[in-house]
Amino acid sequence: SKYFEATEKVYDTLNAMYSIGVTADSKNGEIRDVLWDGPAYKAGLAPGMTLVAVNGRAFTPDVFREAIREAKGSAEPxxxxxxxxTYYQTYAVDYHGGLRYPHLERVTGTRDYLDQIIAPLK
Incomplete structure (x- = not known):
């Protein structure tokens, strides 16, 4: 989503809340938030931890996103x-849904209220 890409750049945030359930600082990998009962939470991740490596590669936002995309066609966590x-530990996140972002979809046969709401005043 272009909106999420833009907000990630402005706030130096990696937002994978809608996929594995985590947000992190895109520069240093510090986990900012974990979705309750999401895949990252179930794996044991918590805010304040720091992402160091992803699938054996040094952490970067691009490496992180690539791992999520690759997991979609794999059974591997x-x-x-x-x-x-001062401790290092490897966590296995069992998620295979790819990158996900919220978006709006029109329900077939319903009226378009959103265009009316955002239309300029006459």
């Missing part, structure tokens, strides 16, 4: 090397 204070 996404492996995240994470630093928690």
């Amino acid at each position: 996404i492996k995240l090397l994470v630093k928690d204070l």
Whole structure:
């Protein structure tokens, strides 16, 4: 989504909340938020931890997104090397749905109210 790409750049954030359920600082990999009961939460990740590597490669937002895309056609979990204070641990995130972002879809046969709402005043 272009909107999410733009907000990620402005706020230096990696937003994978709608896929594996995590947001992180795109520069240093610090996890900012984890979705309750999402794949990252179930794997054991928590805010304050730092992403160090993804599937054996040094963390970057692009490497992270690539791992999520590649997991879609695989049975293998996404492996995240994470630093928690002075400890390092590898977490296996069992997610295979690819990158996901919220978006609007028209329900067939319904009236278009959104265009009316955002139309300029006459």
